[in-house]
Amino acid sequence: VVGLVERTTKDRRDEQRERLVDCAERLIGTQGLQAVRARELAKQMGCAVGAIYNLVGDLDELVLLVAQRTQRDLSTYLDATAGAMVGDIGAEILLVAWAETYLRFARENRLRWRALFEFRLPAGIALPGWFEQDQETIFARLEDRLLPLTRDQTVAARKLKARMLFAAVHGIVALSLEEKIVAMPVDAVAGELAAFVRAYLRGLTSV
Amino acid sequence: VVGLVERTTKDRRDEQRERLVDCAERLIGTQGLQAVRARELAKQMGCAVGAIYNLVGDLDELVLLVAQRTQRDLSTYLDATAGAMVGDIGAEILLVAWAETYLRFARENRLRWRALFEFRLPAGIALPGWFEQDQETIFARLEDRLLPLTRDQTVAARKLKARMLFAAVHGIVALSLEEKIVAMPVDAVAGELAAFVRAYLRGLTSV
Numbered sequence: 001v002v003g004l005v006e007r008t009t010k011d012r013r014d015e016q017r018e019r020l021v022d023c024a025e026r027l028i029g030t031q032g033l034q035a036v037r038a039r040e041l042a043k044q045m046g047c048a049v050g051a052i053y054n055l056v057g058d059l060d061e062l063v064l065l066v067a068q069r070t071q072r073d074l075s076t077y078l079d080a081t082a083g084a085m086v087g088d089i090g091a092e093i094l095l096v097a098w099a100e101t102y103l104r105f106a107r108e109n110r111l112r113w114r115a116l117f118e119f120r121l122p123a124g125i126a127l128p129g130w131f132e133q134d135q136e137t138i139f140a141r142l143e144d145r146l147l148p149l150t151r152d153q154t155v156a157a158r159k160l161k162a163r164m165l166f167a168a169v170h171g172i173v174a175l176s177l178e179e180k181i182v183a184m185p186v187d188a189v190a191g192e193l194a195a196f197v198r199a200y201l202r203g204l205t206s207v
Numbered sequence: 208v209v210g211l212v213e214r215t216t217k218d219r220r221d222e223q224r225e226r227l228v229d230c231a232e233r234l235i236g237t238q239g240l241q242a243v244r245a246r247e248l249a250k251q252m253g254c255a256v257g258a259i260y261n262l263v264g265d266l267d268e269l270v271l272l273v274a275q276r277t278q279r280d281l282s283t284y285l286d287a288t289a290g291a292m293v294g295d296i297g298a299e300i301l302l303v304a305w306a307e308t309y310l311r312f313a314r315e316n317r318l319r320w321r322a323l324f325e326f327r328l329p330a331g332i333a334l335p336g337w338f339e340q341d342q343e344t345i346f347a348r349l350e351d352r353l354l355p356l357t358r359d360q361t362v363a364a365r366k367l368k369a370r371m372l373f374a375a376v377h378g379i380v381a382l383s384l385e386e387k388i389v390a391m392p393v394d395a396v397a398g399e400l401a402a403f404v405r406a407y408l409r410g411l412t413s414v
Contacts, residue, residue: 120385156395160391160395160396160399161399163382163391164379164391164396164399164403167378167379167381167382167383167391168375168376168378168403169375169378170378170382171374171375171377171378171379171381172374172375172378174374174378175324175370175374175377175378176374178327184367184370184371184374188363188367189367189371192367192368192371193371196371196375196407198410199407199410199411200403200406200407200410201410202409202410202413203405203406203407203408203409203411203413204406204410206409206410206413
């Protein structure tokens with residue numbers, strides 16, 4: 001009986017925690033990262049501010065839990081793109097399609113996507129392992145597809161290339177989507193993104 | 208005599224305005240963009256808060272004046288890199304060296320560089336012409352060097368390619384330098400940046 005009660009309490013806590021992450025996700029998705037405040041969360045949850053900290057260690061952990069969902073949604077987009085392709089497609093075609101999928105993901109999930117890159121952990125605090133593992137699975141896709149295009153011998157070299165290609169595409173998407181002071185028109189970029197990635201990949205194999 | 212007095216007043220105002228930009232530049236360079244506040248500026252200038260707004264229209268204009276200086280400093284770095292190269296060097300060598308210069312500039316001027324991309328104008332507000340013109344001159348360098356490597360017929364297509372290459376390098380530099388949740392080790396990136404740009408440029412000419 002004690003075991004049962006304990007399980008029920010744990011289940012209820014997990015459920016509350018999910019509701020809290022839902023809440024934070026909605027705030028980020030509609031108002032942005034800076035809207036995640038303990039007082040606002042408590043109001044929406046109908047609980048005391050202190051109760052928030054029984055569910056998560058701090059607001060940084062909560063933001064990372066939302067970021068984890070955003071990353072998983074991005075994975076879903078990438079998988080859907082790969083799944084929609086018929087037959088044995090080459091690495092170049094898929095990588096180019098993924099770059100365009102990334103732009104679409106950022107456009108369709110603007111504020112949640114932006115939060116992934118606006119968020120900064122306090123100095124000296126490392127990412128939790130569960131979060132990094134999720135990121136690894138996203139990059140692993142890229143690594144697998146880049147592999148036949150490179151002559152890199154080491155896993156570290158392939159990992160770095162995959163992350164740099166991601167960062168390059170991200171930079172193009174970010175500077176074109178965000179109204180920053182270094183601006184590029186997003187529609188023009190959308191039409192040219194495939195050519196950019198293709199040029200890089202061809203250069204990779206030709207060097 | 209009236210003309211003389213007027214000129215002196217204008218000179219004094221210009222001088223005060225320069226001091227104000229110095230002040231904001233120091234705040235951004237040591238504490239970041241969010242440190243630029245009217246009250247703090249007034250304190251450092253030894254004037255009333257209202258007097259700040261006699262010198263600049265608003266704090267956004269002030270931040271853009273600092274950003275203009277940051278952009279000009281970046282131009283100085285790029286020119287120094289080009290100037291240090293002897294003889295008739297090819298476009299590839301210079302573009303690769305510029306990418307590495309950009310990484311160095313970001314590392315050496317971290318907070319001022321970051322402010323260029325953190326700053327966002329209010330929705331619907333366009334960049335002032337004088338600021339955009341300065342940006343044009345930076346990108347014009349890239350366009351000139353990319354030109355022999357592309358078969359683009361139109362100026363618009365070349366401009367877009369130059370900005371996308373900049374954005375790609377910026378994305379790599381930003382995700383590696385900033386402690387963001389998508390991270391890449393900066394020293395590894397520094398060693399691989401040249402290869403990335405080279406691959407892209409070779410792909411450009413081979414397509």
